[in-house]
Amino acid sequence: MTAPQHFKDITLLITHYNRSSSLERLLATFRQLQVSFEAIVVSDDGSQSEHLAYIAELTKTYPFTLVTAAKNSGLGNNINKGQDAVRTPYTVYVQEDFVPSSLFSGRLLDAWQFMEDDASLDVVRFYAYFRYPSLKPFKNGFSEMRFKPLAIFNTYRKFYFYSDHPHLRRSNFFNKFGRYKEGVKGDVTEYKxxxxxxxxxxxxxxYDDFTTLFEQRNSSDEPSTMHRRSYKNSTNVFISFVRHVFRHVKFNINYYLVKL
Known part of the structure; x- marks a missing residue:
């Protein structure tokens, strides 16, 4: 068991929708690992009544602020209103279906110190589905992401600089990057x-060893709430090639020609 670690400058922001058991697992795991934060904000996106009732019971065991919604308004609205409730300089953003490992506390401490030492750092990412394609070694197992816009024949994955997966960011990042796009599908919100x-x-x-700090867990009882069309995940060689070309062209056009 690692030593207790309290992060007084950090709020844990958790977005939630109809997965109250997953939320409980996440909160329980942080407690088991003796990792605590100055505050915890749970932003709910209009979950069903049974999940809201279960969350109300969780507040008796775990100290967190619940930010509710009158109706389901999408990922962008859910993150925006959750972030608005944060009062600390830094935010760790985690969706409710993730589970931290025993290694996370030490790496979060590293990440916080990096951002304290360098005001130009905007985000530290802890998890991903794939390695960011252009990295420069930094320290303590972290690398700096280097976006090279003029490398036009490079993989389109270079555009995935930001991700909704677990990360540490400055709580005032809206000032630089704007608020999340609302009224659109979740993957469009993330893309914007x-x-x-x-x-x-x-x-x-x-983080170079990007699958070791968190695990994403979904079950048949509480499956993923993000649904994508089948062609977006297809492993068919032809479909994969067409998807690669389409994204490469689309991402470059949007980066160079389309205003925010």
Whole structure:
């Protein structure tokens, strides 16, 4: 068991929708790991009544602020209103279906110190589905993400500088990057913020061993609430090639020609 660690400058922001058992697991794991924050904000996106009732019971065990919504308004609205409730200089953003490992506390301490030492750093990423394609070694197992816009024949994955996966950011990042786009699908919200990060010259770090600090868990009882069309995830060789070309062209056009 690692030593207790309290992060007085950091609020844990958790977005939630109809997965109260997953939320409980996340909160319980942080407690088991003896990792605590100055505050915890749970932003709910209009969950069903049974989940809201369960969350009300959780507040008796875990100290957190619940930010509710009258109706389901999408990912952008859910993150925006949750971030508005944060009062500390830094925010750790985690969706409710993630589970931290025992390694996370030490790496979060590193990330916080990096951002304290360098005011130009905007984000430190802890988890990803794939390695960011252009990295410069930094320290303590982290690398700096280097976006190279003029490398036009490079993989389109270079555009995935921002991600909704677990990360540490400055709580005033709206001032530089704007608020999350509301009234659109979740993947569009994430894409718009990704483009804002790139166009506003964000600086960020990426944890090299990116699958070791968090695990994403979904079950049949509480499946993922993000649904994408089948062609977006297809492994068919032809579809994958067409998807690669389409994204490469689309991302470059949006980066160079489309205003935020």
């Amino acid at each position: 913020m990704m483009m804002s990060f790139l166009k506003n010259k964000a600086r960020g770090l990426f």
